[in-house]
Amino acid sequence: MYDDLTLEHFMEGLVKRNPHEPEFHQAVKEVAESVIPFINKNPQYKLAHILERMTEPDKVVSFRVSWEDDDGNIRINRGYRVQFNNSIGPYKGGLRFDPSVNLSVLKFLGFEQTFKNSLTTLPIGAGKGGSDFNPKGKSDREIMRFCQSFMTQLYQHIGPNMDVPAGDIGVGSREISYLFGQYKRLTHQFESVLTGKSLEFGGSLIRTEATGYGNAYFMQAMLAHQKEEIAGKACLVSGSGNVALHCAEKIIQLGGKVLTLSDSSGTLYVAEGIDQTKLDIIKDVKTRQRKRLSVLTEQFTCEFYEGKKPWHIQAELAFPCATQNELTEQDAITLADNGCIAVSEGANMPCTPESVQIFSERGVLYAPGKASNAGGVAVSALEMSQNSIRMSWSEQELEQKLHDIMQQIHDQCVKYGSKNGQINYVDGANIAGFIKVADAMLAYGVV
Incomplete structure (x- = not known):
């Protein structure tokens, strides 16, 4: 008989083997909190030390x-x-x-x-x-x-x-x-050794848009499960790179009202909402050279909050699309107090563990990036498929495939994250992702 694996013992060993790597420790702990109880109920994973092996790079x-x-x-x-x-x-x-x-x-x-x-x-x-x-x-x-x-x-x-x-x-x-x-x-x-290539030599349509579009699609699926929709809701988007801009674009197409974008100098706030015309100005589609958001106050009616993130502004939906750990515990409290009902991560690990805990306590739907921003890598894999069969799919076909993949990811999260009538999307994403890889590792034996 083996004793149950504990989070404290596991993390103590991981930190000892990987000192001075705080981002890695944070990412592993977030997964381990979900999968260790599952592992203890499924001893085949525990006996084979799958989690220990999975946290050591090949x-x-x-x-x-x-x-x-x-x-x-x-x-x-x-x-x-x-x-x-x-x-x-x-x-x-x-x-x-x-x-x-x-x-x-x-x-x-x-x-x-x-x-x-x-x-x-x-x-x-x-x-x-x-x-x-x-x-x-x-x-x-x-x-x-x-x-x-x-x-x-x-x-x-x-x-x-x-x-x-x-x-x-x-x-x-x-x-x-x-x-x-x-x-x-x-x-x-x-x-086909790189993806994200130019269309002239094997690239895929909508690859640039995929992560941002996919994030909006995941929010759409999460809200639909609650008999809600993006249409008509005020939305906060952080960042102003590809993910943020294309997330905002898809929100607009789905009828949402995008109030903000941000960069390292502060937050752009448009009370009436950013429409496609304003978004094109922000993207500067003619020169493809993005302007600093602070200069846009000269081009249309808006406000710029220097040195601030967007999370103090009242809205129902939040899409952190800038960088890791950008949304803190206090930000989460402010969002919940202001009536935010759902958060979907476009960046990798943009919400601190403390903010995620607040969302859980306050009943705010929260989609972790490993689920909600998987659209980019999904279309990268579709690019690999197109290269392998020496053909390409249309923009409409690819966007439908992306939509379907994001829906499938959502459904997996619901399947493995449902408990007592509630859905924990963190647990669902972690356990669903773990099972497929872990079962393959078991099948290979000790390698």
Whole structure:
């Protein structure tokens, strides 16, 4: 007989093995709180130490990236690829180029990706990677040289049946194109080894929109289960990147009233709601160069709250789409006091554990990012499928597939998160994601 696994004992061992990695500890604890009671009721997972194995990456690759800037100076950055789990398919997850990148952040993202990718029902494993390189302020030629040097170190660790990276913060279609060009040069192969590619050489329609659209679709499914809808409801969206802008776009299409967007300098508030015309101005569709939100007060009627996040504004729905731990305990209290009924995460882990607890206590529906922002990786996997069969689907077909996948994810959360007439979407997402990967790991034996 084995004693029951406890959260305290498990986390003590994990922190000891992975010191100084707070983001990773936070992500694992959030999952462990849900799945440890489930594991104790299903001893096959406990006896095989599945959770212990699942929280240890299959492989971590770290490498030097040397490149030359436009002034002829040699610059050095550090590159990573964390290949977390390939039990249900090749490693799949983004590359992030940002000064905040370190091993703790990538392990947290890779671990979350394990559950997110499992929830999509598609045959993809989980990985994450990137570099502490900052593309902001760099010329196209500098970014090209960095990407080529990065891929020269990475290419031997990836492949269409091994590991298929995608874009993430700081890595858009330009960077993916440079990376793919270097991979093709080094291997002499035209393979589906990266997703988020340009349409001209195998990219997928709606990939840019997918995470934001999917987040809105998940909120739609969550509300429909409660006989509610997005139409007519005031919505707060944080962030102003691809996820936030396309989440706002889909909310508008579904009849919601988007009141806010935000960036690092503050929050843009439009009392009458952001319509598609205003959104196009914010996106600056002509130049594709996004403006700072603070300058938009000169272009249409709005307010700008410098240095503030949007969570103090009264609304019924909230969509945190900026960055991790952006929504705090006090923010959650304010949202609940102001009548917010549901929160759906567009970013990865944007709500602190304390804020999630407040939502639970106050009866606010809460969708964790591993479920609600899985649309991006889902369409990335569909891009892999299109590349494999040498064809492409229309925008309408892809959006319908995305909608159906988000509905399936919601339904899994309901199946495994329902208890005493209530739905805990955190438990549902964690347990549903765990079961598929864990059963595959059991089938393989001790590997």
